[in-house]
Amino acid sequence: MIIDELYLKNLVHCISDFPAKGHKFRDLSPLIADPKALQIACDLLVYRYSQTDISCIVTVSDSGLLTGSIIAYRLQKPLVRVRPSSVIPDTAFSATFTNVSGEQTVAIARNALNEQDRVLLFDDAIASGESMLAAAALVRQCNASIHEACTLVDLPDAGGREKLTELDVPFYALLTFED
Ligand SMILES: O=P(O)(O)OC[C@H]1O[C@H](OP(=O)(O)OP(=O)(O)O)[C@H](O)[C@@H]1O
Ligand SMILES: Nc1ncnc2[nH]cnc12
Numbered sequence: 001m002i003i004d005e006l007y008l009k010n011l012v013h014c015i016s017d018f019p020a021k022g023h024k025f026r027d028l029s030p031l032i033a034d035p036k037a038l039q040i041a042c043d044l045l046v047y048r049y050s051q052t053d054i055s056c057i058v059t060v061s062d063s064g065l066l067t068g069s070i071i072a073y074r075l076q077k078p079l080v081r082v083r084p085s086s087v088i089p090d091t092a093f094s095a096t097f098t099n100v101s102g103e104q105t106v107a108i109a110r111n112a113l114n115e116q117d118r119v120l121l122f123d124d125a126i127a128s129g130e131s132m133l134a135a136a137a138l139v140r141q142c143n144a145s146i147h148e149a150c151t152l153v154d155l156p157d158a159g160g161r162e163k164l165t166e167l168d169v170p171f172y173a174l175l176t177f178e179d
Helices: 002-009 030-035 035-050 062-075 130-141 160-166
Strands: 013-016 023-028 056-060 079-080 091-099 102-109 119-127 145-154 171-176
Touching: 002 013, 002 079, 002 171, 030 035, 030 079, 035 062, 035 145, 035 171, 056 062, 062 079, 091 130, 102 130, 119 160, 130 145, 130 160, 145 160, 160 171
Parallel strands: 056 079, 056 119, 119 145, 145 171
Antiparallel strands: 013 023, 091 102
16 A cells, blocks of 8 residues: 555656746646556545445646546546536536635536535646635535535645545545645
């Protein structure tokens, strides 16, 4: 397990001063590009959620979709996408937030979720937490409940994990990178 964690962590590269001076960007592309690493990461998460009562997986960003869809497929659970509101034709709710990529408005489609749903929120990375918080708010507006917010990479120094805890969103990260 520790060997797996080290293997995965070495494939998340740190890029200084991107996208802005002073920001440390954690690039997950090498992990995604390594089939063995992608398999280890997905296997660990599939194992974690296989015996739970989740009814679906909600992916938070385009980057979260990639791994999230593998996990949904492996668990044979429906996949629901929180996406930019501009590409959702029949929007139920939308939320606007700002993170390092700028201001974004995301939305969830009408009838995507209902009060019986118990959701696993999934994204590839959590930094400020604003993307995940927006998605959690949309899930709750649909009257669905949240089993957990899960990510491949948590950057706790950016404060996201703390904000999720304050809003009673349970949280799990496969890998954590302190500054
Ligand atoms: O916790 P936060 O500060 O919100 O940052 C995390 C989000 O930022 C990145 O997405 P990005 O905004 O680049 O969008 P994309 O994945 O859809 O390209 C990443 O994939 C997470 O979704
Ligand atoms: N991968 C990442 N690394 C650092 N900060 C981020 N903010 C959003 N995504 C990030």
